[in-house]
Amino acid sequence: MKKLRFATLWLDGCSGCHMSLLDLDQRLLDLADMVDFVYSPLVDVKIFPEGVDVACVEGAVSSAEDEEKLRMVRRRTGLLIALGDCAVTGNIPAMRNVLGGQKILQGVYLEREHLNAQIPASHLPALNEHALPLHRFVPVDFFIPGCPPSADTLFAALGALVAGRAVDLPALTRFGA
Amino acid sequence: MTPIPPHPPETAQTLNLTINGRQVSAQAGETILEAARANDIFIPTLCFLEGLSAQGSCRLCMVEIAGSAKLHPACVTRIQEGMEVTTETERLRDYRRNIIELLFSERNHVCAVCVASGHCELQDLASELGVDHISFPCRYPTLAVDASHRRFVLDHNRCILCTRCVRVCAEIEGAHTWDVKNRGIRSLIMADFDAPWGDSETCTGCGKCVHVCPTGALFEKGLAVAEMRKQRPALPTLVANRATEQR
Numbered sequence: 410m411k412k413l414r415f416a417t418l419w420l421d422g423c424s425g426c427h428m429s430l431l432d433l434d435q436r437l438l439d440l441a442d443m444v445d446f447v448y449s450p451l452v453d454v455k456i457f458p459e460g461v462d463v464a465c466v467e468g469a470v471s472s473a474e475d476e477e478k479l480r481m482v483r484r485r486t487g488l489l490i491a492l493g494d495c496a497v498t499g500n501i502p503a504m505r506n507v508l509g510g511q512k513i514l515q516g517v518y519l520e521r522e523h524l525n526a527q528i529p530a531s532h533l534p535a536l537n538e539h540a541l542p543l544h545r546f547v548p549v550d551f552f553i554p555g556c557p558p559s560a561d562t563l564f565a566a567l568g569a570l571v572a573g574r575a576v577d578l579p580a581l582t583r584f585g586a
Numbered sequence: 587m588t589p590i591p592p593h594p595p596e597t598a599q600t601l602n603l604t605i606n607g608r609q610v611s612a613q614a615g616e617t618i619l620e621a622a623r624a625n626d627i628f629i630p631t632l633c634f635l636e637g638l639s640a641q642g643s644c645r646l647c648m649v650e651i652a653g654s655a656k657l658h659p660a661c662v663t664r665i666q667e668g669m670e671v672t673t674e675t676e677r678l679r680d681y682r683r684n685i686i687e688l689l690f691s692e693r694n695h696v697c698a699v700c701v702a703s704g705h706c707e708l709q710d711l712a713s714e715l716g717v718d719h720i721s722f723p724c725r726y727p728t729l730a731v732d733a734s735h736r737r738f739v740l741d742h743n744r745c746i747l748c749t750r751c752v753r754v755c756a757e758i759e760g761a762h763t764w765d766v767k768n769r770g771i772r773s774l775i776m777a778d779f780d781a782p783w784g785d786s787e788t789c790t791g792c793g794k795c796v797h798v799c800p801t802g803a804l805f806e807k808g809l810a811v812a813e814m815r816k817q818r819p820a821l822p823t824l825v826a827n828r829a830t831e832q833r
């Protein structure tokens with residue numbers, strides 16, 4: 410059987426969901442038997458390839474760059490999974506939404522910094538007013554809530570996906586789990 | 587808020603009805619929710635709490651009754667002879683999921699950093715009803731956190747306006763410190779005549795409101811994420827014991 414081409418993407422999140430993936434420990438070998446890791450912050454590939462079967466996206470969409478990446482991944486991927494609360498609900502990055510992007514930058518970089526206070530601008534994408542979940546921009550096929558979803562949850566979900574089995578996700582994880 | 591009058595014992599008449607096709611009997615005057623719970627039939631609830639007056643505002647306990655096109659809130663609908671009640675249909679599940687999603691979208695519910703995570707009825711219901719994302723755009727309102735009380739905090743960001751705190755304070759503690767101000771989407775829980783909680787002249791500091799609150803809107807000071815374990819007081823027992831003492 411041809412292995413599934415599997416990718417992960419990291420947008421506005423803390424990388425905790427990717428840490429959960431690493432927490433699979435020796436089961437990473439089982440995962441490697443099931444899928445080909447074709448793109449991820451965890452592997453040394455620079456360009457998101459065409460023809461990806463499954464992509465897990467961690468993090469909220471917080472900038473035009475995030476949105477562009479997400480749309481590109483959506484175009485090149487069969488099944489798109491929102492991985493973790495930031496991708497699913499906005500979660501921690503979205504806590505700034507009550508203030509807006511500009512106000513939070515001012516609060517962090519100008520009002521609390523006394524030496525050479527400035528908002529970093531060069532080589533950084535501009536922050537959107539709101540950090541938003543993936544499904545506000547592109548259709549999402551599966552949602553895996555959790556902050557972060559545990560390694561067990563990820564293994565059960567990905568294992569079921571590869572095997573074409575159903576999985577009772579609410580029994581494994583929830584918002585904030 | 588009119589409390590449901592107590593069941594008249596002299597007319598303790600047994601009525602027969604079906605819930606999800608199952609024959610059950612219950613006393614006349616009981617609600618569909620009471621009859622269902624007595625027969626281990628689960629109906630999700632949020633604003634309802636045993637021992638407080640039922641107000642039927644959260645609409646999670648809506649059920650279908652044969653012969654009626656509209657849905658009925660189980661917590662405030664009395665049973666009738668021959669009633670055929672259905673508590674689980676795709677339509678009801680959809681509405682219930684919508685309600686949970688709307689509650690999440692209305693204020694700033696961030697389970698990952700909430701004191702009540704793991705002990706929250708909103709979070710639990712999302713899980714039980716299979717709400718795995720919020721399909722509606724969220725509002726992100728700017729809301730205050732009132733930390734003026736010596737021991738407790740009111741965080742409007744997590745409040746779902748179930749009014750359990752209002753009812754427990756008025757009906758059980760007898761202080762009526764809490765009430766609701768404004769209307770519609772601008773409604774907020776307030777202490778006294780909109781005083782900071784710490785300045786309230788009526789609050790006895792009993793903490794019942796904190797423990798009946800289904801979410802992290804009311805919590806004890808000094809607790810971190812997931813540390814606010816709510817101890818739901820046994821309100822019917824409390825009330826029954828008090829009635830005995832008064833004699």
